[in-house]
Amino acid sequence: MKTAQDLVKQAKSKVKEINMNELNERGLENKLVIDVREPGEYAQGHIPGAINIPRGVLEFQISGHPAVQEKFPNGLNEETIYLYCQSGGRSALAAQSLGEMGFQHCISVDGGYVSWFKAGLPTES
Numbered sequence: 001m002k003t004a005q006d007l008v009k010q011a012k013s014k015v016k017e018i019n020m021n022e023l024n025e026r027g028l029e030n031k032l033v034i035d036v037r038e039p040g041e042y043a044q045g046h047i048p049g050a051i052n053i054p055r056g057v058l059e060f061q062i063s064g065h066p067a068v069q070e071k072f073p074n075g076l077n078e079e080t081i082y083l084y085c086q087s088g089g090r091s092a093l094a095a096q097s098l099g100e101m102g103f104q105h106c107i108s109v110d111g112g113y114v115s116w117f118k119a120g121l122p123t124e125s
Contacts, residue, residue: 004089005089008093011095011096012088012110014096015092015095015096015099015107015108016095016106016108017110018082018110019109019110019111020084020109020110020111020112020119020121021119023047023084023109024116024119024121029049031049031080032051032068032079032080033049033050033083034050034058034081034082034083034084035047035050035051035052035084035113036054036055036083036094037055037085039052041086041113043125045124045125046125047121047122047123048122048123050084051067051068053065053068055085055090055093058094058098059097059098059101062076062101062103077104078105081095081098081106082109083107083108084112084113084116086112087111087112087114087115088109088111088115091108091109091112092108094108095107
């Protein structure tokens, strides 16, 4: 039987990952950054401009989420989707799942919000 850690390791081997510094260097403006943590985690602090779509409902809400539609009214076909969670596990699973759905440009942010916060990068709540 596989563990959650096995599934995360498998997902990380299949998806593209960048670290928090790389995300910050790319700039956040006009980027689709999705926080896949639970709403309570998001409310305690998140990357500025990030949209909260919890991992458990991501596949159901990604295309129809009002904030996504507002930011990208022409759809997400060519958009890069940056996904992060607390430490990088859920975001890797999310990137793998969205890739299987046909989203071609999904990037998991390794280290998650913990790394962003520890690096002293800007946050909002």
